[in-house]
Amino acid sequence: MLNSILNQAFEQYVFDRVDNILSIAGVADAKYRKAVKEADSVLSQLMAIARELEAQHPELLRLVMEYEAATTLESGLAAEIVYREGIRDNCSIRQEVATFMQKQF
Template sequence: MFNSILDQAFEQYVLDRVDDILSIAGVADVKYRQVMKEAGSVLAKLVEIARELEEQRPELLQLVMKYEAATTMESGLATEIVYREGVRDSCRIRQEVADFMQKQIHYPSNY
């Protein structure tokens, strides 16, 4: 039960932290902001074209919207995966540094 509570808390932490990071990046990171602006512009153009072709291809607008939702979901999941791996990496690196320091204490070099 305790592990379940910790898992839920960690899940929520990851979601909140990823959201915070992306919000900050949207303001502070020029490259990220530019890519997001370009992606929004491309999506707007696709929607415009789909609406113009709606009589000929009524499924096109729905397809564009589904694609946008799928890419947004994929991007969000990829971001979460990368963040989780970063947390794992930091724990592993911290342990490796602690192990190294412990060895240095037990086996000092001759300087």
């Protein structure tokens, strides 16, 4: 039971931290901010075209919306995976440094 509670807490921590990092990046990182702005622009253009062609291709608008949802999910999951790997890397690097330090002294 404790393991389940700790896993849930860790999952929520990772989700909240990744969300916070991306929010900060949206303000502080010009390259990221530019990429987000460009992605939003492309999506807006796709939505406009899909609405114009909705009568001829009713599935197009739905596909664009599904694509947006899928790419948002994919990028969120990618950010979480990278964050988790960063935590793992941090732990293994600390262990390696500790081992190195023990051998030196």
